[in-house]
Amino acid sequence: MLRRLGVTTGLALILTSGALAQDAPKDPEDVTLYRVFVGDHADAKVTVFDLDKPDNRWSFETSGQNKLYGVNNGAAVVAVQSDSDTVHFFKSGIKLDSHGDHSDIEVTDPSALEETLSGPRPFHLIDHHGKLAINFDRGGYAEIVDAGELSHGELESRRIPQARAHHGFVAPLGKGWVTTVASDAPVEGDAAPTRLGLQAIAADGTPVGEVATCTGIHGEAFSGAYLAAGCKEGVLTVTPGRDGPKIEMLDYPADLPAGKTTGTLLGVKSMQAFLGNYGADGLVVVDPVDEPHFRHVALPFRRIDFALDPADARFGYVLTEDGTLHRLDMLGAALAESAKVTEPYSMDGHWNDPRPRIAMAGDEIVISDPRAALVRRISKDTLEEIGTVAVEGMPYNIAVVGGSGKVHGKGDDDHAHAHGHSHSHGDEQIYKGYFEDSQISDRPLSDYAGDWQSVYPYLQDGTLDPVMAHKAESGDKSAEEYKAYYEVGYRTDVERITIEGDTVTFYRDGKPTSARYADDGYEVLTYKKGNRGVRFIFRKSEGDEAAPQYIQFSDHRIAPAKTDHYHLYWGDDRAALLEEVTNWPTYYPSALSAGEIVKEMNAH
Structure with a gap:
């Protein structure tokens, strides 16, 4: 029986697929570019440079010291200036457009948006599902910004009020929202209200659920279907559910060092796991699904900063105050290798004193070194320094954006620019369902590999209304009739599917069910209109009992090709599934925002 995907199983699958990707020959049209945004500790400015x-x-003036966040898949960068009550926004100049089997990359110069946000002490920023939530700690509200619009140079925002001002956060969760909750008044001797827990709210800030206790709640991250936050009692996990969020406290186990807590969390992107601090001199690997939920990693010195490797989920990196960079093995929950990379930076003093910050840039770790006025480039394979970049002033907070994509030409500045994506599906007649049997070929499960999200929630919350209106312009139904039709077609309680190798994992309310699947051929179906479709079928070979015996893919293709979305049928009766033509749960890459999905659908 295959174990549910937790840290160990999930990472092993990711490592396997990553190794295969590294062995693949390099396409000459592939371009890799990383751009580094650096905020100065003393001066109100942001310096930007291309790593290669x-x-x-480029240099941009701001209002004060900047905490930098790459958002919307790196297409934009946000500069939160807590002490200056201002938030600035930048177009990064690097746009990655995912199309399932590849990404297109477009590169231009970075630029600052003219519009800014102002308010009393902006602090925590959350980037999730195309929404940015920026908490204004002394204002008692969060500004919600459309992340997709930032890449077009536009700032659209609305406000969600909180019950009272406090150092906390608001986060999107499923079709709703959650917010931290604080006490009515400062506790005697305290400078701020006591943070009590987390509560579900409506879009106007109205509470819609009870407060889940999470004393001193601080630090938050998303991983898979889970939102996690650190508390005095443990780590609070939250997943969206049909009847509201499902909240569970993962209590700190007795074998963890006493008297310490988690206040900073990072979410793994390719599986459901978190890496958090545990006191000043420790880390914890947190598995929200399987026990043990916590695995402790002791550090030889106090922690300065830490980061996860988005390209290889097995590893994280942590810099300690002696100037040593450590590679963390997430599988073994242990430090694997270490190397000295900077002079010592003591953690004594103020939390905001100038100390190095680290970020990932593909095969490199990028480290700011304020006292040396350098950004250091470290090989993630050897932990050796491979170069430095001088940055005038005192480089402090950093954000790295970019990645790899296909291009079709080069601009005057020797950067590559992608042409617009044609949204071609090969032979349009095949896409419409008109083809010869001789054109059909077997397809591997790898055609559907990836992390996929259901579009059903977007239909329910109105996100897809522009798609329905677009269909009505040339179709035989009204927008309302199309929505009713797709209400039946898209309906599902499986909000996410991941496919790694021969393993398929279904997520219902954040809970995974996994099985291995083997090729079981294909079937050709003829529809009432006379057009046809092909179901590519896979049969369960082993796995969780609750996993379906058969899965059948339909994506309008009839020969091997990486898919950009698909319709999936599943159940235990192979023949009965072939009769199902009214309900076809539909999945797009989880990396796509809601706006990008609307764009893709309207282009089809």
């Missing part, structure tokens, strides 16, 4: 060509450099 640091002479490609």
